[in-house]
Amino acid sequence: MRILSRFVIFRLGARGYANVVETYAPQTVLKKIRRIQLQPETPIECPDKVEILCEKKTDSKRVSLVLEQYRELQLKYPKHIILMQVGDFFEIFDNAAKNVSQVLDIGLCESRYGTTMTGFPLRTMDTYLDRLVRAGSSLVLVEQQEARPPNTAITRRVTRIITPGTITEENLLDSGTNNFMLSVEESADGYGLAWIDLSTGYFRILEIEGKELYNELVRINPIEIISAPNLWKLEEMDRFVKNHRAVLSDLEFPKDSAAFVKLFGSDFNDTTFTASELAAGLRLLNYVTATQMEKRPYIECPQRHSQQDSVRLDAAALRALEILRNNSTNTKENSLLDVIDETCTAAGSRLLIQRLQTPLLKMAEIDRRLDQLALFYEREELLTDIRSFLKKCKDLERCFQRLALNRSTGGPRDMQAIQQTLKQACEIQQRLCAVDALLAADLGHRIDSCLQLIDELERAIVDSPPSKASDGSLIRTGYSAALDELRGESVSLESRCAALVEQYRKETINRKTLGWFVEVNRSEGKLESDRFVLDGQIDKKYRYRTDELNGLNRDFAMGGEEILKEEMRIYEELRGKVIGAGDKIMATARTLAELDVIASNALLAKKRGFTRPLLKDNFEFTVENGRHPVVEHKHADVGRSFVHNSCDLGPSKRFALVTGPNMGGKSTFLRQNALIAIMAQCGMYVPADRAVLGLVDAVYTRIGASDDLSRDRSTFMVEMIETANILNQASPQSLVIMDEVGRGTAAKEGYSLAWGICKYLYSKGCRTLFATHYSDLSKLVTTFPHSQCLMSAARLDADGLYFLHQIFKGVATKSHAIEIAKLAGMPKEVLIYALEVGAIGESEKPGESGGSRVS
Missing domain, CATH: 1.10.1420.10 (MutS, DNA mismatch repair protein; Chain A, domain 3)
Incomplete structure (x- = not known):
């Protein structure tokens, strides 16, 4: 029993547990005392097993204990938010409170310790945890220990460190996406990488060359990166963190060199991994141990991700082909993933x-x-x-x-x-x-x-179990004889209580019985019986207790505790079998x-009418009536049909120069063939009537225009860097698609660069689709014995410009730039000025007879 220093109005539930209705701070308690007609020194007794802790603001010892522990933890975890459990709340103090109040949009106040604070109830933990983690915060959870001797100080300890990469809660994760955290270790020639999805136990290790770091970070897409602080300054690391909103962690934690053996035993063979791979894996496992405390997650024995067994798709290809996200909104919608x-x-x-x-x-x-x-x-x-x-x-x-x-x-x-x-x-x-x-x-x-586990769980767990095991009522009747006996005793107590209530109704002339009390309206007078002991006055009512009710209260509370204890024992036993x-x-x-x-x-x-591709170990590339899977899908949504096109990049035609106007379908044609190759080697059917494809070892793309001002790189510079990467890495087995390279500079220099790039790619032997507006390149490309010229066509007549979206053999001599500008809504004066510049304006106009021309 405790004398409350802070008044709590409570209502007793059916099992004798108090349900808190309202709590009052000291400054308002006198008003409430007058209302319920009690003196401040009047003790209020709680039922057995119900304890409501309230700490006095003037208790300097308690103040120093809580704040001392909080501030010690803040020094140990300077970049983390400390969530300190105080009773039924998580509380945050000092400067951290101000930051948290802004993120969560909750109020600040002066705590009973005289410091700035904010906080939220334990029951709302999931809601606020979601918002804090999404804001990129890392948290230290400090919880009160439930079991403690009576009249002893509350003990608290760190039970978990919550970071973006260690989240496992269902409501905080994207169900369809892995939540990777990754560690990086430097080696002589590159880096060792290890990444884990703690929510699934997926664990992979890899060693890469230094130049591959950014591409691998984009592919793995970790939400959290654990590494030595000196690696944070790497350009690739900084670029990834800024572009993908990843979190860099510098948590200090114990280093255990035997972590692999302790976790995986004889299943792990360290001789199959390099030193940097092992170092990265150890750093990651030690980090998991440090954040999960004594809890041990399931992690599969690490496997090496083999780059030699998969097609190379760098960051530029993933972005340009919009495989996982679209470039407009950077979301899954309208990406390849979305439509397949x-x-x-x-x-x-x-x-x-x-x-x-x-x-x-x-x-x-x-x-x-x-x-x-x-x-x-x-x-x-x-x-x-x-x-x-x-x-x-x-x-x-x-x-x-x-x-x-x-x-x-x-x-x-x-x-x-x-x-x-x-x-x-x-x-x-x-x-x-x-x-x-x-x-x-x-x-x-x-x-x-x-089968045996399924049967036991089905016999043990009720149809609608609670979310927390500690809530009880999760084990079926009939599974455990001991539990059934305890429940039977509880039912007997309920029957005795019901009989006693009926007796009291008769003795008190059918006056109301409330839980473990008997209430009588004050207007009806006091009960004149030694059996009923006045317990207090609430509003306009007298409240009485009896020895019988007190005894039932104790028995019922003890019985409920024993039932819960037995259910928890059974639950832990079942949990052990599942984990086993x-x-x-x-x-x-x-x-x-x-x-x-x-x-x-x-x-x-x-x-969607996709067909099985025929894969060969050669350099063929034949696609009949291919379609772009995303564009076709979006056209179908609005009742439009997609114009299919064929492509042959076999050994005798491995380099194709593609010309034609903007909006004519060149880029779609390039992308659809790259996607068909990728889908085929994923083991999928492809959007084409027929596809015979020699394996490609990489898909390289140079599509679109973007600058990188944070690194002082213009649009043209970014284009040249990406093109250089392709030229330096492509092999004869690669598929390369280039879209309008050289357009971002003076026409003569751009043309010269485009020609040089064409010649270099041809000499490499890559299967290449090279789209350009430099139609004169066709005169040079046709000198290549294994090349071809393709064109997307448009028809210009008296009604305007009409795009055919069909790919033909040949060279397009017109770009129809002015007509396209007109379709875009360009001011009429601008079009007139353009037409006045030279002969281009005259040549773009339709013939006087009103006929049409295809170009």
């Missing part, structure tokens, strides 16, 4: 992104994926069944990880989600194994159904994600 993603699960969506970023180079693996896709494409009933099962699956990887980390919210529900998803995996396994096809059986056998099956569960999760991507690609191919 038919996945049913979050894990499937994440795997699809990984595949789009790393198309395959191994023919056998590409054919395996295409064979799997064909199995679903040709068996519509199988495709429908598997997708119906997948739609019922939860995010198995992230549910398991939250359970492994024993997060405070979601535990019982995550456990139930794991059980339900494993049950769907069993259905999928049976359906696949019933198919008369070796591929289907192979996929089915990779699923570990964990972690490798099987996560392997099943990966197989379900793979199945989802296969089924998604099959459905996409059927809906």
Whole structure:
């Protein structure tokens, strides 16, 4: 029992626990005291097991303890926000309080310690945590310890360090995107990289050359980077952080050189990794240990990401081809990913992104994926069944990880989600194994159904479990005899209480009984019975207790505590069994994600009329009636048809010069062929009637115009740097698309550069699509024995300019610049001035007979 120094008005619940209604600060307490007609020194007793802590502002010892710990932690974590639990609130003090109040848009006040403070209730933690993390903040969570001896000081400790890369909460993550944190270690010739998605346990390691750092950062796209501070000054690192809003972490943490062995045991072989790869991996594992404290997440044994096994797509290619994001809004909408993603699960969506970023180079693996896709494409009933099962699956990887980390919210529900998803995996396994096809059986056998675990979880967990295990009522009746016995005793107490209430009603002439009290209106007078002891006066009512009610209160509270204790014991036992099956569960999760991507690609191919490409280990490149998957999709949305075009970049025609007016479809033609090559090597069907493609080892692009003023680079300089990178890295097996290189300078110099670039690319032997307005380049290019000239055409007649969007053989001699400017709404005077400049104006006008010309 505690004497309250701060008055709390509470209402008793059915189980004897107090539900706080209002709390009052000292400056307003006298007004409330008068209203409830109690004296300030009158003690208010709380029921057993209910304790409401209030700290006096004048208690200098308490003040110094809380602030001393807070300020010690602030010195230890100077770039983190300290969230200190004080009772039912998280509180922030001093200057940090001002910053947090601005981010969260909550008020500032003077704390009872005489310092500036802000804060929020524990129950709103998820809401405010979301906003703080999205603002790029890192947090130190300091929680009160629940179990402590009576009349002892409250103890608090750091339970978790929350950073953008260590988030696992469902509501704080993008379900379809990995949340990577990455470590960087310098080596003699480059850098060792290691990256983990803590929410799924995905772990990869790689060593790269120094020049590859920015491209790899863009591909991996980490939200948080852990490295030595001296690496922050690297141009590539600074550029990535600014462009992608990543967070650099400098948290000091213990270095444990045995982290790999402790976590992975004999499964880990350090001889397969370089020194810089191991150093990066160790830094990352130690960081995870430091931020998660004593909790141990599931992390898969690290694998090396092999650059030799995948097509090179640098940052420029990912951006120019709009594979994951569009260039207008930098969002998924209207990107390649957006229009081809038919996945049913979050894990499937994440795997699809990984595949789009790393198309395959191994023919056998590409054919395996295409064979799997064909199995679903040709068996519509199988495709429908598997997708119906997948739609019922939860995010198995992230549910398991939250359970492994024993997060405070979601535990019982995550456990139930794991059980339900494993049950769907069993259905999928049976359906696949019933198919008369070796591929289907192979996929089915990779699923570990964990039948015994499914059965036990189904028998144990109620249909609608609470979000927190500590809330209780999560174990089914009939699962545990001991728990059922405790619940039976609780029911007996409730029956006794009901009988006692009925007796009191008769004795008090049907006056109201409230919880563990008997209330009587003051107008009716006091009860004249020694059995009813006056407990207090609330508003216009007398409140009485009895010995019987007090006894039931104690028994009920103790029984409720024992029930909760037994439920928590069972829950932890079940959690241990789930974690023990972690490798099987996560392997099943990966197989379900793979199945989802296969089924998604099959459905996409059927809906959009895509065909299976024929991949060869040579230099062919033949696409018949190819389409741009994004543009075609957007045209269909508005009822327009897409104009398909063919492309042949085989050995005898490996260099193509493409001319034609702006808006004529040159850029679309270039991009669609690059996307077809990428989709094919991802193991997907492609938007074409037929495609025979020799493998490409890289796709290079120089498309669009942008400057980089922060690094003193003009638009032309950026164009030249990107072009130089392509010329220095492209191989005969590469696919290169160049769009209007040389346009950003004087015409003569631009033409000379364009010619030099054409000649150099041709000498490299790359398959190349080179779009330009320098039509005179055709005279030089035609001297190449393995080249061709293509053109996008437009028709100009009395009604104006009409774009055909068709690619023909030949050279376009007109750009129709003035007519396009007219379509854009250019002032009439400007057009007249342009026409007056020279013969170009006369040649652009339609013939006097009103006929039309195609150029």
